[in-house]
Amino acid sequence: MNNAAIIGVVVASVLLLVVLGIFFVRRPSREETSLVADRPPPAVSLGSRLAKSRNALSGRLSGLFGGPLNEAFWDQLEETLIAADVGPVTSARIVNSVRDAKPVDGQAARTSLRDEMVAGLSGPDRALHMTTNPSVILVVGVNGTGKTTSIAKLARRLQHDDHRVVLGAADTFRAGAIDQLRMWANRLGVEFVGAETGADPASVAYRAMERARAIGADVVIVDTAGRLHNNKNLMEELAKVVRVLEREAGVIDNVMLVVDATTGQNGIVQAEAFVGVAPVNGIILTKMDGTAKGGVVAAIEHETQVPVRFIGVGESMDDLLPFEPAAFVDALLE
Ligand SMILES: Nc1nc2c(ncn2[C@@H]2O[C@H](COP(=O)(O)OP(=O)(O)OP(=O)(O)O)[C@@H](O)[C@H]2O)c(=O)[nH]1
Ligand SMILES: [Mg+2]
Incomplete structure (x- = not known):
């Protein structure tokens, strides 16, 4: 075999090894090809999933918080919550609490509304109970x-x-x-x-x-x-x-x-x-x-x-x- 042939065989072998290497490295592992459940759940953006509710609520609220905090404001705030299906009793309670906090401007009222809504939903233990086996x-x-x-x-x-x-x-x-x-x-x-x-x-x-x-x-x-x-x-x-x-x-x-x-x-x-x-x-x-x-x-x-x-x-x-x-x-x- 002359030198050119030897070099040819060496180059071909190296190329073959590289191709095989790429194949094995890129081949999906057992985990990738097995059950969907083996993959962790991807993060879901709550904001985008709740976009319909958010648009309905924030749309009305931004207009409100930009204006004066007069009687009409408190009535409209309550109506907005009721329109979002918060329920008349809960809406009235939230609005009264925000009002009692005496916010000085729209921004303070918004912060107080946020806190009252969170407080109203806080309390119950929401974790799954697991006391028996199974x-x-x-x-x-x-x-x-x-x-x-x-x-x-x-x-x-x-x-x-x-x-x-x-x-x-x-x-x-x-x-x-x-x-x-x-x-x-x-x-x-x-x-x-x-x-x-x-x-x-x-x-x-x-x-x-x-x-x-x-x-x-x-x-x-x-x-x-x-x-x-x-x-x-x-x-x-x-x-x-x-x-x-x-x-x-x-x-x-x-x-x-x-x-x-x-x-x-x-x-x-x-x-x-x-x-x-x-x-x-x-x-x-x-x-x-x-x-x-x-x-x-x-x-x-x-x-x-x-x-x-x-x-x-x-x-x-x-x-x-x-x-x-x-x-x-x-x-x-x-
Ligand atoms: N957009 C959306 N669709 C949902 C959600 N949950 C369930 N669905 C859809 O609602 C439809 C009914 O879902 P099922 O899980 O079959 O409801 P089910 O209560 O078991 O129905 P029955 O066994 O007939 O009483 C399906 O088309 C689901 O894909 C959800 O959170 N969002
Ligand atoms: Mg079913």
Whole structure:
């Protein structure tokens, strides 16, 4: 072999090694190609998700705070809060408190309004309770409020916090409901317990608990059929699911009522009806991205005395956020 041939072979070998190196370095790792749930949830901008409510509220407020703090100002401030679905009682209380603080100008009034809104939402413990193992999260609410989607989002959060989750599809009433939850379970890579449409929901709840104990999962989330509070059969069926889960777990740590924020004050009526049948101790307020009336959080909490634990701000699996009063109010008044 002459020198040129030797150099040719060396160059070709080096090139081959470089190409192979690039291939192996750039090839996605197992983590990249595996479950979506292995990736941390991306940060969601609360301000942009609440843009409808923010535009409605801030638009009216900026005009107001630019003018004199006379009687008309206080009346209009109250009307603005009521228009944002804050609720008449809560709106009046907030305005009275701001007024009592005797702000000297619009800027001081704005600061005081912000603080009063945050104070009005502060107090309740909003963390998920986890006292049993497995710990149960039962999800209830009227049709189409976002129960199943919120369960997927919750599972996603819990999984990211190193919990091992089982999803139980106890909505055996609506055709397609079981497959909808199964699809989410597959995407997230969490354990799933299903049934045939028409099966007894309480037995699904029981099997989900059994499965969790068998595999050492620490959280069981149970989906239920959407129901109106005046549907007697479905309400009795829900009471049975509650009894079975209470028997199996001792206590249901979290009974989450899912309320669609776009239904505004109607959500309060729904909430009150469910509280009578299941030991509801938390609210997930969904579709906050689709309403200009985000103030409904304040009214719902005031009327039901049940804390809003999470808000839904979109349709993807990362669009569920713990409800944090200060961040929420700042996003609305931004
Ligand atoms: N924009 C938006 N859409 C949402 C949110 N949460 C749920 N949805 C949508 O609302 C629709 C109904 O959601 P589901 O989760 O199926 O509601 P459900 O309460 O389980 O409905 P049923 O099982 O029929 O009672 C779906 O199209 C969801 O993508 C949210 O926070 N924002
Ligand atoms: Mg559902």
